[in-house]
Amino acid sequence: MSSLNKITVVLVGVTNGLGYSIAKALIANPKLSVTLFTRSSEANPLLKPLIEGGATIKQVDYTSVDTLASALRGIHTVISTIFPVDLTPTRNLLKAAVAAGVKRFVPSEFALTEETNAKLDVYNNKKQFWEEVRASGLEYTAFRNGVFLDYFATGAPVKYEEAPLYIASFILNIGAEKNELPGTGDEKITFTSVRDIGEFVSAAVLLEKWPEELGMAGETTTLNQIVRDAEEIVGRKFEVTYVPAEEWRKRADEIGATGDWMGRFMCQVKALLAEGKGEIKPYLNEVTDVKPIGVKDFLKKYWGTRV
Ligand SMILES: NC(=O)c1ccc[n+]([C@@H]2O[C@H](COP(=O)([O-])OP(=O)(O)OC[C@H]3O[C@@H](n4cnc5c(N)ncnc54)[C@H](OP(=O)(O)O)[C@@H]3O)[C@@H](O)[C@H]2O)c1
Structure with a gap:
């Protein structure tokens, strides 16, 4: 497949296990062109196999919406893994995605449900951000894996x-x-497992329609x-x-x-x-x-x- 026909994906946050596994599965998918946003530099040895696998690394500044937006130009899908303890980087990413004309946006969910997020102090920011994603006008989904x-x-x-x-x-x-x-x-x-979450996410990027929730189950x-x-x-x-x-x-x-x-x-x-x-509900098990x-x-x- 020529690089022109590939779906352009940005994965945000790579150095922890979840992001790393998703990155590995995305770069193994020949239909995707993958850029990884990270606070690390290309010199981080952890990133070496991902670079060798074909990923482009972008060391980004999450405090600047303009910089993020220029890095997101031409991108179809943005997938965030940032744990939103502080919502600022995540919010700036969403604003930049809207400004850059990105089509699809995935907030960092990767756990249980909207109902349970509301009952977990640490996940209250996810609940708040979910409303902002819904109001953004972008196509979006939440990956849920238990x-x-x-x-x-x-x-x-x-x-x-x-x-x-x-x-x-x-x-x-x-x-x-x-x-x-x-x-x-x-x-x-x-x-x-985080490896299978990566596989499910990579397969889901190719789906033509995204429901609000994309559940999966090992x-x-x-x-x-x-x-x-x-x-x-x-x-x-x-x-x-x-x-x-x-x-x-x-x-x-x-x-x-x-x-x-x-x-x-x-x-x-x-x-x-x-x-x-x-x-x-294991929707992705049925459609991938x-x-x-x-x-x-x-x-x-x-x-x-x-x-
Ligand atoms: N279902 C489960 O059992 C389970 C368990 C754990 C986590 N989770 C979910 O998985 C997601 C990721 O969690 P995690 O523990 O991997 O999160 P994390 O380590 O805090 O963040 C994930 C990545 O985001 C980037 N990042 C972290 N802090 C950042 C900041 N302030 N600004 C910009 N980028 C930042 C880092 O990537 P770079 O270093 O590459 O920039 C990091 O590797 C969350 O949504 C969490 O709720 C689910």
Whole structure:
């Protein structure tokens, strides 16, 4: 395919695991011409394989709408992964995308739903920005993938090297003697690996129509099922206790009072999972050819081999 016929995509934010995985999948798609916006320079060794894969790197200044707009001229689709702790860079990006005549814009969602964003302090900026994206006049969507499956590799005998993602045990610590599970353990939760999120996003860029939400799933399952699978794979029994949503909310308030916003956020997420709000409709599984890894296969890959 000549470069003239390719869809021009800008991926914003590359150095963390999610952005990096999406970048890898975008550059592997021959129908796309890929530019990566980053605060890093081309000299960052992390970017070397992406440059070798054909990506153009642009070190951008998120404080200047004009500079961003000139870097976005001729671009069809902008995908942001910036975690909007501060909305300024993200807002400037949207303003620049409108000014530059970009067609499609993707805010950094990559988790649960609009409803759950409203109940998580840390995700309130996403909720606010979502309204601004809706009002922008651009075509837009939210990629929704549930919880990163990759967290189950924390502490595993096989080293996690799929992406430069910070992993820590969350919801279920496979290596621990005891685990507290949200709810009854039978609520449905969607898990997707960051590698597969990249594949789904790359395939979705080619879709002619974008609904408001593009959900995906590595697998939707329950924590009780995952515990059964993990017990089989690691060859020991897990000790689990079940903690209801109201207890997670109480803990969120107690931890929040100490100033630990991340601890509060984790408890708030677990409250939502305990209430059965962790399921994502897997639209992209139906309309693309991506074959994502499921939870049991992921566990086997990291916990099934002693090294
Ligand atoms: N579903 C899940 O389990 C789950 C888990 C974690 C995160 N997430 C979601 O995934 C998304 C990315 O999260 P993350 O933890 O990877 O975020 P992050 O590390 O804070 O940001 C992602 C990238 O954005 C760029 N960036 C960061 N701060 C920036 C700033 N102030 N100005 C401009 N660029 C900035 C960086 O790229 P450069 O260094 O290349 O500039 C960074 O690699 C978020 O929407 C988050 O909610 C979901």
